[in-house]
Amino acid sequence: MIVIGLTGGIASGKSTVSAELRRLGLPIFDADQEARDAVAKGSKGLALVAEAFGQEYLTAEGEMDRAKVSQLVFNDKDALKKLEGILHKIVWEQAENFLERCHGVGHPVVVLDVPLLIETGWYHEVDKVWLVAVSREQQIKRAMIRSGMSAEEVEARIEAQMSLAEKKKYADVVLDNSGNLEDTLAAVHAELKKLLGEDCGC
Structure with a gap:
């Protein structure tokens, strides 16, 4: 059984990736x-x-x-x-x-969806670390729309988290969510095929 550790910062799109993996039939731990x-x-x-x-x-x-x-x-x-x-x-x-x-x-592949996967040290317990990443500008914009927070409030929360550059050092896969949804989902499907082959149902 392969365990994917899925992580990403605030408003990175991690939930979107998690939802797609769930739709494809993978068990998700939220x-x-x-x-x-x-x-x-x-x-x-x-x-x-x-x-x-x-x-x-x-x-x-x-x-x-x-x-x-x-x-x-x-x-x-x-x-x-x-x-x-x-x-x-x-x-x-x-x-x-x-x-x-x-x-x-x-189950051949399961997912631990954990925002603090790296900070907690739980990345040691998974086989693959998947990091969902967006630019800081997009992160701020999306978080403001989603939460109603001001840009300053979002930036303060981002600063309180481990930086994206640091998180990338731990990642086996970086899913760039800066583009459109179709591109992100295509990247998810491609990475899953690497693990499951054509059996992934992607």
Whole structure:
């Protein structure tokens, strides 16, 4: 079983590539969704967040106040490390379960869709690192449209992440998403054919 680690910065188009791989029948582990589930209302992860930061980081309904927590960790590196320590442990346990299930049913290729694949060191656990990349200008423009953030807010988030140049050092495949959608999907199909041959259904 070949494990692809799919990663990319904010508004790079990683979700588009992930959706196409899912459409082609590959099992996808969505680390972002798992991280949200890890701190769902009533979860062990949410209890650990409340213990680490205080009850004031929960809403009146008993859910995590995502805006408040995001603001905290964006401005406090120690708080970010605490949150990541809680989330990464839970999410990686789920990733291991996913890989075990996929191996058990004989999937030839599976995907771990992980924004922080390199930063967490999880790239060591995959066979191929696929990096989705766009120019900084496009990244800012797309993030502004998608999130409603200002250019300055987007740039601050990009600066807080590992640079694209650094990420490229870890990548086996760089999928350039600067062009049109058809070009990106064609590149995805071509790379998948290298792994599966004509059986990929591309």
